Amino acid sequence: MARPENTLAFDGGWEYDPAPEATDHVHIAARYGLFIDGEFVRPATGRYFDTINPATEERLARIARAGTEDVDKAVAAARKAYSGVWGRMKPAERGKYIFRIARMIQERAREFAAVESLDGGKPIRESRDVDVPLAAAHFFYYAGWADKLGYAFPGRSVKPLGVAGQVIPWNFPLLMAAWKLAPALACGNTVVLKPAETTPLTALKLAEVIADAGLPPGVVNIVTGAGDTGAAIVEHPGVNKIAFTGSTEVGKIIQRALAGTNKSYTLELGGKAANIVFADAAIDQAVEGIVNGIFFNQGHVCCAGSRLFVQESVADEVVAKLKDRMETLIVGDPLDKNTDIGAINSKMQLDKIEEYLKVGQAEGGTLHQAGGRVPKKGYWCRPAFFTGVSQSNRVVQEEIFGPVLAIQTFRTFDEALEKANNTPYGLSGGVWTDKGAKIFRMTQGVRAGVVWANTFNKFDPTSPFGGYKESGLGREGGLHGLDAYLKPGA
Amino acid sequence: MAGAADRIPVAKTYKIYIDGKFPRTESGRYFALEDKKGRVLANVCRSSRKDFRNAVVAARKAQPGWAKASAYLRGQILYRIAEMLEGRREQFIAELKLQGSPARQAEKETDAAIDRLIYFAGWADKYQQVFSAVNPVSSSHFNFSVLEPTGVVALLAPDEPGLLGLVANLAPAIAGGNTVVLLASEAKPLSAVSFAEVLHASDVPPGVVNILTGYRNELTSHFASHMDVNAIVACEGGRKARREIQTLAAENVKRVVFRRGTDWTTADAANPYLIRDTQEVKTTWHPIGV
Numbered sequence: 001m002a003r004p005e006n007t008l009a010f011d012g013g014w015e016y017d018p019a020p021e022a023t024d025h026v027h028i029a030a031r032y033g034l035f036i037d038g039e040f041v042r043p044a045t046g047r048y049f050d051t052i053n054p055a056t057e058e059r060l061a062r063i064a065r066a067g068t069e070d071v072d073k074a075v076a077a078a079r080k081a082y083s084g085v086w087g088r089m090k091p092a093e094r095g096k097y098i099f100r101i102a103r104m105i106q107e108r109a110r111e112f113a114a115v116e117s118l119d120g121g122k123p124i125r126e127s128r129d130v131d132v133p134l135a136a137a138h139f140f141y142y143a144g145w146a147d148k149l150g151y152a153f154p155g156r157s158v159k160p161l162g163v164a165g166q167v168i169p170w171n172f173p174l175l176m177a178a179w180k181l182a183p184a185l186a187c188g189n190t191v192v193l194k195p196a197e198t199t200p201l202t203a204l205k206l207a208e209v210i211a212d213a214g215l216p217p218g219v220v221n222i223v224t225g226a227g228d229t230g231a232a233i234v235e236h237p238g239v240n241k242i243a244f245t246g247s248t249e250v251g252k253i254i255q256r257a258l259a260g261t262n263k264s265y266t267l268e269l270g271g272k273a274a275n276i277v278f279a280d281a282a283i284d285q286a287v288e289g290i291v292n293g294i295f296f297n298q299g300h301v302c303c304a305g306s307r308l309f310v311q312e313s314v315a316d317e318v319v320a321k322l323k324d325r326m327e328t329l330i331v332g333d334p335l336d337k338n339t340d341i342g343a344i345n346s347k348m349q350l351d352k353i354e355e356y357l358k359v360g361q362a363e364g365g366t367l368h369q370a371g372g373r374v375p376k377k378g379y380w381c382r383p384a385f386f387t388g389v390s391q392s393n394r395v396v397q398e399e400i401f402g403p404v405l406a407i408q409t410f411r412t413f414d415e416a417l418e419k420a421n422n423t424p425y426g427l428s429g430g431v432w433t434d435k436g437a438k439i440f441r442m443t444q445g446v447r448a449g450v451v452w453a454n455t456f457n458k459f460d461p462t463s464p465f466g467g468y469k470e471s472g473l474g475r476e477g478g479l480h481g482l483d484a485y486l487k488p489g490a
Numbered sequence: 491m492a493g494a495a496d497r498i499p500v501a502k503t504y505k506i507y508i509d510g511k512f513p514r515t516e517s518g519r520y521f522a523l524e525d526k527k528g529r530v531l532a533n534v535c536r537s538s539r540k541d542f543r544n545a546v547v548a549a550r551k552a553q554p555g556w557a558k559a560s561a562y563l564r565g566q567i568l569y570r571i572a573e574m575l576e577g578r579r580e581q582f583i584a585e586l587k588l589q590g591s592p593a594r595q596a597e598k599e600t601d602a603a604i605d606r607l608i609y610f611a612g613w614a615d616k617y618q619q620v621f622s623a624v625n626p627v628s629s630s631h632f633n634f635s636v637l638e639p640t641g642v643v644a645l646l647a648p649d650e651p652g653l654l655g656l657v658a659n660l661a662p663a664i665a666g667g668n669t670v671v672l673l674a675s676e677a678k679p680l681s682a683v684s685f686a687e688v689l690h691a692s693d694v695p696p697g698v699v700n701i702l703t704g705y706r707n708e709l710t711s712h713f714a715s716h717m718d719v720n721a722i723v724a725c726e727g728g729r730k731a732r733r734e735i736q737t738l739a740a741e742n743v744k745r746v747v748f749r750r751g752t753d754w755t756t757a758d759a760a761n762p763y764l765i766r767d768t769q770e771v772k773t774t775w776h777p778i779g780v
Contacts, residue, residue: 137628154620156763248743255740260733267743424742443774444638453776460627464635464773469720470743479623480635480771488763 016330019337021124026114028201031062034070034224035207037077038217044069049226051200054121055334055343055378063200066223071192071232074221078163078190079238081218086190087160095146098185100213102139105132105178108209112202116174117334119201121343121379122297124335134459135178138477141461142182145482149187152479158486160188161264162240165233168203169246170196170345171300171401177203179476180243181220182461187485189241192221192233198346200224231257239263243484245302248399248425248470266474266484268302268466270399271427274420275305275456276410276442279314281432285454287321290405293430293456295329295383298341299403300349302471303428305456307396308385308407309416315409319387326370326383333375341403344379353381353402360386360395360406391422399425413438417445426468430456449475504532504679506541506703507686509548510696516540521705523589523679531588534679537704539712542671545700546718549642549669552697557639557667559695565614568665571692572607578688579604582653582681589652589678602755603657609760610661617666617762625773632776637769639667640745641720644713646706648725651754652678656685658754659725662764664698668721671700673713679703714738721745721768725752 031048033040043064050059066074086094105112112135113127122131149158164184168176173195184191195203207222223229227250234242234257241264244254248269258265275293277286293305310318334342344350361367365386374380385405389396396406410416420429429446431439431453443451449466452458459465464478474484505512517538523531535541556564575582579600586596618637625633643663648655652675663670674682686701702709710731714722715738722744724735732748739746747767752759 155761252740252743255743256737259736259740260729269743439776443772449771450773451775453774455631455775455777458627458629458631458775460625460629460633462625463627463633463775464623464625464771466771468640468770468772473743473745475771478625478635478773 016338018333020333021114021335021337023114023118023335026111028061028115032064032204032224034064034066034074035204035222036070036074037221038211043067049197051119051198053118054345055375057377060119060201063224066225066229068232070223071229071236074192074223075163075236075238077218078192078221081216082162082190085216086219087188091147091188094188095143095186097213097215098139098143098146098182101209102136102143104209104213105136105139109133109136112174112205114335115201115205117342120170120173120199121334121345123339123342125337125339126297131172131175134461135174138178138461139182142186146186149482149486152482156488157490159489161485161487162189163238164189164191164241164243164485165236165239166191166193166243167230167233167246168193168195170199171297173199174202174206176245177206183481184485185219187482189485190219192223192239194223194225194230194233197226234258241265241485244268251472267472268476269470269472270425271302271304271467271471272307272397272399272423272425273303273305273428273430273448274307274309274446275430276309276416276420276432277311277314277318278433278438279311280434282434283314283317283321286432287318287325289430289432289456290322291325294405295341295403296457298344298381300345300401301457303450303457305430306400306405308405309410309419310407312409312411319407322385323368329370329383331372331374331380331382341383344381344402347379349401350379350381353400353404356395356400356404357384360389360393363389363393363395365389365393365395391419397423417442421447424470427471428452504534504683506535506537507701508541508545509700510690525588526590532680534703537702537709541702542709542712545671545702546642546716548697548700549671550718552695553641553669556669556695556698561615561618564665564667565611567693568607568611568614568661571688571694572604572611574688574692575604575607582684585680585684586653586678589680599651599654603654606654606657606760607661610665613762613765614665617765620762621766630778632778633773635771635773637766638772640768640770641668642718643668643670643768644716644719644722645670645672646710646713646724646726647672647675647682648754649675649677653681653685655725655754656682658759659723659749660699663723663768666765666769668768669698672702673706673709674701674703676706710735711738715741717742719744721747723747723749723768725749
């Protein structure tokens with residue numbers, strides 16, 4: 001591929017001294033029980049599992065595995081807290097508890113960030129600058145809604161649902177806990193929350209904060225475990241609402257499992273977002289946006305810009321620049337402040353990504369993967385993209401959930417839009433162009449819940465997030481995120 | 491001089507409504523709708539899965555254009571439907587009576603149906619302002635959330651009231667830019683077919699509303715499982731039917747709305763949240779700066 005003139009050479013000439021984040025302020029217990037009715041308790045199952053650091057493959061702690069009996073206890077505690085305290089509390093007082101959680105997360109932000117990177121493998125820069133501050137902001141935002149809910153539903157009175165069962169993923173462990181807990185609590189519900197099996201630690205740290213904040217026992221219960229624990233929550237007759245973030249496959253199973261019950265549900269599922277770059281875009285900015293879109297958080301992002309569509313006339317330039325930029329990304333120690341791409345979250349996920357790297361090549365795609373060394377231990381994937389792929393290829397249609405981008409080209413606006421929408425998913429999208437009218441025509445045309453124009457992967461507590469089509473239903477965040485936790489009625 | 495008895499009235503053939511046309515069911519099957527005395531009022535189309543699929547194709551084809559129509563235009567078209575219904579008020583009252591409604595109730599229902607159309611005609615260019623938001627994000631971006639139609643809506647209309655129940659659920663779906671495939675009341679299907687004629691005379695583009703008659707227990711599973719349907723609104727069905735609907739709907743993560751047990755004659759049963767039920771929220775981010 002021809003390199004455009006007057007571009008910098010990126011030949012790996014840059015070396016950075018390590019700048020690791022300290023962990024001496026971090027306390028991780030050897031073993032964690034279940035947080036039920038305001039205290040940590042041993043699981044009735046008597047069983048524990050390891051949570052490991054994916055960058056070293058070393059065990060961080062032993063985590064309780066909740067069985068159906070434990071889930072029963074958690075739901076009973078949540079029910080008691082709902083009817084006894086939380087559901088009756090003055091909304092303004094409820095709000096004050098939630099404000100307090102936000103403040104205490106801010107105070108312990110350094111610890112939360114380090115634990116998040118240790119347990120999940122994400123770069124400390126992202127934990128520190130994105131996950132933890134956004135989690136605190138989310139509690140702060142919804143805290144203020146607690147005594148103002150009537151203003152959000154003109155002409156209708158609303159009331160809480162009761163006990164909410166919440167199952168969250170491993171890609172943004174603390175932030176997803178915040179997205180789930182904050183609106184549920186503000187609306188007057190109590191909660192049984194299950195963090196992901198590979199990343200339970202920050203949720204358990206959050207349980208400490210919740211206890212320290214003095215929330216009445218049982219308002220928030222956190223039960224750790226694997227898929228069977230999640231299923232026990234989903235199927236529990238004492239739960240009024242299920243909120244799930246995870247794969248589309250599991251989302252469908254949950255929607256089916258809830259059929260015939262009166263439980264309400266919101267699902268935030270997979271994605272395969274189109275990131276569309278027009279020839280008139282600011283190309284260097286677009287390249288940064290592409291990098292942020294797909295390589296942020298190792299590509300473990302449901303709204304990742306995993307399909308790139310470049311207008312044909314600038315395709316060579318964009319691909320060349322992207323390739324250069326990709327070579328500069330630093331893969332390695334998540335705690336190092338220089339690191340751009342941390343560890344892949346688990347062995348299972350790494351296997352899945354590597355499988356897709358093979359599938360894409362077998363389908364005829366050309367793989368471009370950054371060079372460079374990765375640590376010997378731990379789970380790593382150097383950033384990569386495919387060219388020469390087409391709409392029907394699996395790497396174009398299926399969610400890889402890793403740092404792997406599929407690049408295609410287009411000539412006309414209509415072609416770009418049609419290709420962008422040619423997917424069962426509809427979570428997010430991106431458009432890069434200098435023309436305002438073109439932006440809005442594209443953002444209107446893309447069938448997705450969040451569309452970024454000349455930016456990508458931006459999040460905010462005030463901004464609703466959620467999918468069209470098979471990317472899920474319901475919204476989290478903002479005014480619209482309140483719907484998920486209320487029903488009509490005085 | 492010819493007496494009244496010398497002229498034989500021309501009876502209407504009740505057909506279904508797909509893509510702006512009035513075909514018979516491709517199945518060639520009918521069921522006889524009888525009055526209380528057992529006299530056959532009409533042979534009603536017993537629509538098949540194929541009819542439903544044809545209707546979905548028409549609805550999908552019509553959807554982008556209808557969604558793109560201005561809110562003002564959608565409102566005017568809904569208003570036009572009301573005008574046409576008002577003009578045929580006597581016919582609808584007579585038809586409801588024929589299907590078993592007491593006279594007073596038939597009148598009230600027809601009038602309420604007309605008024606319900608006016609109500610949603612007025613909402614067409616307002617619900618967006620009530621339900622959308624500009625979001626004060628912390629970064630330097632202009633961020634806003636708007637409602638967009640979810641797409642093709644499959645609607646199982648309530649049995650009662652035969653006309654008003656249909657209108658009360660159809661109007662909010664199309665006011666919001668969706669296109670609809672609707673299964674009429676099994677008890678009072680004639681009103682639905684006549685209502686299709688009203689739609690046809692009201693500048694509603696072909697395919698925006700498609701009306702089938704038939705047996706709910708034959709068609710529900712197809713309504714719920716079709717992969718090109720975005721949402722299903724079910725106004726009838728017990729626990730077993732609801733389980734079936736949601737189980738099949740999960741195949742493509744349909745939005746499932748159950749509206750059983752609503753009294754559609756009350757004022758409470760008309761609100762903009764019925765529009766919002768079949769809307770998606772889209773959030774757009776745009777940087778502020780150069």
